[in-house]
Amino acid sequence: MTVLPENDDVLAVLDRAAGWLDTGQPVALATVVQTWGSSPRPVGSQMAISGDGRFEGSVSGGCVEGAVVEAGQAAMADGKPRLLTFGVSDGEAWAVGLACGGTVRIYVEPVTAS
């Protein structure tokens, strides 16, 4: 029997995070923890972010990823997690553009070596 190829988006994100850490890159992980209304990615969706601005996975339909990458880099810098909310009621988030009209809360945490 030939080996079953992996087809696992969740594992792809976690593996990429581990790979970046192995090469000495700092890493943050972003996770959708709550959604209201229509939102493109369900609770539990994850994105890994590297210190040099690469990312794997998604936490929205591409609307807020840029802001989440910035938050990830801030989390790597101060070693603290943060909780972000994006939605139509939030002026800044609207500027970022969650065009689907939903609201998402995203937890962003640094991944530490120890």
Next chain:
Amino acid sequence: MRRATLDALVAARRERRTVALVTELGTGAQHLADAAGARTGVEPAGNGEIFTHVFRPTPRLIVVGAVHIAQKLVPLARLADFAVTVVDPRAAFASAERFPDVGLSHDWPDKAVTALSPDSATAIVTLTHDPKLDDPALIVALRSSAFYVGALGSRKTHGRRIERLTAEGFDDAAISRIRAPIGLPIGALSPGEIAVSIMAEIVAARHGRTLQEVRV
């Protein structure tokens, strides 16, 4: 998240174990917990909130019969996040040329499906049109906790299949787990269309939707 937690999540994923990651959203304090009964979501706890994240194994699809419909179904299933294995003892059918980027087994279907240890995150479809190949796979499938078991063939073909499986000792409740004729009734005719109807039915089953709900 600590590196050790990340590594533990990766290991659980590779071993198809379900685990729950519990995080205090205020402090970032985190631990892995038994996933039994756990649900993904945020709950208030004291002055803060706790996020429980249940990591379930990725779904799998076992396709018995490396036929034309299977060639169309495999890429669709991969798009829908399924890990796919194609089973067919006829090496000319289950060739790497016809099925690139997919697990292939040339074992007899009962042996092949047993070896894959189908669990509640596994869907199994039989597409050979040949009872000699389909039935052994269906017998193993019905004894497993697979969330979806589907068999290609007309109502008449399925009637004869029911007789054979009854003779094998399966009762009506067990046999009624088989989706036959396979796929949602969307008028599918071509191999690609039939693959779409099968994949749609598998996705609906995975999320516990009935045909009535799907049609609404």
